Amino acid sequence: MPQGKPSHVPDDGLTTRQRRARPLLIVHTGVGKGKSTAAFGLATRAWAQGWEIGVFQFVKSAKWRIGEEKALRVLGESGEGGAVTWNKMGEGWSWIQRPGTEADHAADAAEGWAQIKRDLAVERYRLYVLDEFTYPMKWGWVDVEDVVRTLRDRPGTQHVIITGRDADPRLLDAADLVTDMTKVKHPMDAGQKGQRGIEW
Amino acid sequence: MPQGKPSHVPDDGLTTRQRRARPLLIVHTGVGKGKSTAAFGLATRAWAQGWEIGVFQFVKSAKWRIGEEKALRVLGESGEGGAVTWNKMGEGWSWIQRPGTEADHAADAAEGWAQIKRDLAVERYRLYVLDEFTYPMKWGWVDVEDVVRTLRDRPGTQHVIITGRDADPRLLDAADLVTDMTKVKHPMDAGQKGQRGIEW
Numbered sequence: 001m002p003q004g005k006p007s008h009v010p011d012d013g014l015t016t017r018q019r020r021a022r023p024l025l026i027v028h029t030g031v032g033k034g035k036s037t038a039a040f041g042l043a044t045r046a047w048a049q050g051w052e053i054g055v056f057q058f059v060k061s062a063k064w065r066i067g068e069e070k071a072l073r074v075l076g077e078s079g080e081g082g083a084v085t086w087n088k089m090g091e092g093w094s095w096i097q098r099p100g101t102e103a104d105h106a107a108d109a110a111e112g113w114a115q116i117k118r119d120l121a122v123e124r125y126r127l128y129v130l131d132e133f134t135y136p137m138k139w140g141w142v143d144v145e146d147v148v149r150t151l152r153d154r155p156g157t158q159h160v161i162i163t164g165r166d167a168d169p170r171l172l173d174a175a176d177l178v179t180d181m182t183k184v185k186h187p188m189d190a191g192q193k194g195q196r197g198i199e200w
Numbered sequence: 201m202p203q204g205k206p207s208h209v210p211d212d213g214l215t216t217r218q219r220r221a222r223p224l225l226i227v228h229t230g231v232g233k234g235k236s237t238a239a240f241g242l243a244t245r246a247w248a249q250g251w252e253i254g255v256f257q258f259v260k261s262a263k264w265r266i267g268e269e270k271a272l273r274v275l276g277e278s279g280e281g282g283a284v285t286w287n288k289m290g291e292g293w294s295w296i297q298r299p300g301t302e303a304d305h306a307a308d309a310a311e312g313w314a315q316i317k318r319d320l321a322v323e324r325y326r327l328y329v330l331d332e333f334t335y336p337m338k339w340g341w342v343d344v345e346d347v348v349r350t351l352r353d354r355p356g357t358q359h360v361i362i363t364g365r366d367a368d369p370r371l372l373d374a375a376d377l378v379t380d381m382t383k384v385k386h387p388m389d390a391g392q393k394g395q396r397g398i399e400w
Contacts, residue, residue: 178385
């Protein structure tokens with residue numbers, strides 16, 4: 001919890017107001033819990049500000065994130081905050097435990113990234129959640145240099161959060177805010193399986 | 201993101217179903233971002249399961265968490281998930297930048313904890329978010345041994361999430377799941393102040 005006091009004032013020619021409005025690239029990585037949950041928590045905060053939000057679900061199984069999807073749908077439809085668009089392309093981009101070759105999944109992921117590029121170009125959302133996007137980057141399904149260049153050069157004030165383990169060093173270098181969720185203790189170490197309401 | 205495969209099956213006499221329903225004590229600590237956001241993200245997941253949720257806000261300033269409070273109010277009132285009770289006791293338990301002596305704030309925090317004990321005893325909620333509760337523990341405003349004993353002995357299936365820096369070792373010892381949010385990079389290091397929609 002930062003105390004709101006920067007350690008120094010940068011000599012970048014920007015006013016505090018301009019610096020406050022600077023678009024952020026945020027990465028939640030590490031092997032601990034909370035990478036995606038914190039990203040969806042940020043999305044609810046952005047929703048409360050009335051921002052348009054785009055979620056891009058690059059998760060392992062289509063049944064993941066059902067709680068988050070339901071919550072953001074209810075929030076988006078309430079009219080009390082920003083609109084929320086949940087981008088999943090049907091079963092798309094969820095490549096484990098479903099039919100299809102690796103080439104199919106790579107093509108799905110590439111199409112997902114192409115959609116994000118189109119949305120960034122027209123400044124469609126104020127906040128983008130690219131959930132588990134580190135994996136298609138790691139597996140070469142999207143080009144890391146293209147991702148980093150596109151995010152660096154994105155127009156306007158579009159915040160982007162990327163979650164997942166094993167974030168590429170080039171992505172971390174480009175990011176403004178990086179948190180590593182470090183596992184200290186997990187019930188699975190004591191033989192416990194995932195729990196409804198906690199894991200999904 | 202655990203793969204759902206425990207490293208071993210414990211010899212505790214419980215079935216997998218019983219273990220899945222075991223109440224969890226979760227701690228999000230460390231100096232990085234995402235401790236509270238991940239806790240509120242978990243709360244939306246619990247809401248989607250239809251669970252009753254109690255939030256206990258032990259934050260530094262009353263204007264904090266306004267986005268999360270609004271989101272959980274809208275979700276709770278939607279009737280599509282569980283009910284949400286946001287416990288703040290008016291201005292209560294927010295001890296920085298407001299009038300009052302340290303003794304007042306300590307008494308507020310102690311009363312907050314007394315309320316949590318009463319709720320745990322009657323199993324009022326399925327999920328408790330004790331936001332920034334590590335601070336009153338650290339400052340001696342609540343008794344750590346009492347907290348740990350009460351949480352260890354709580355009845356039923358009540359999940360508890362505690363957030364904040366500098367979690368007491370006795371709390372970590374009692375916890376089932378601990379994540380340390382480790383700061384890798386933060387915009388304030390580059391002289392940037394907090395941003396609306398991101399920090400609050």
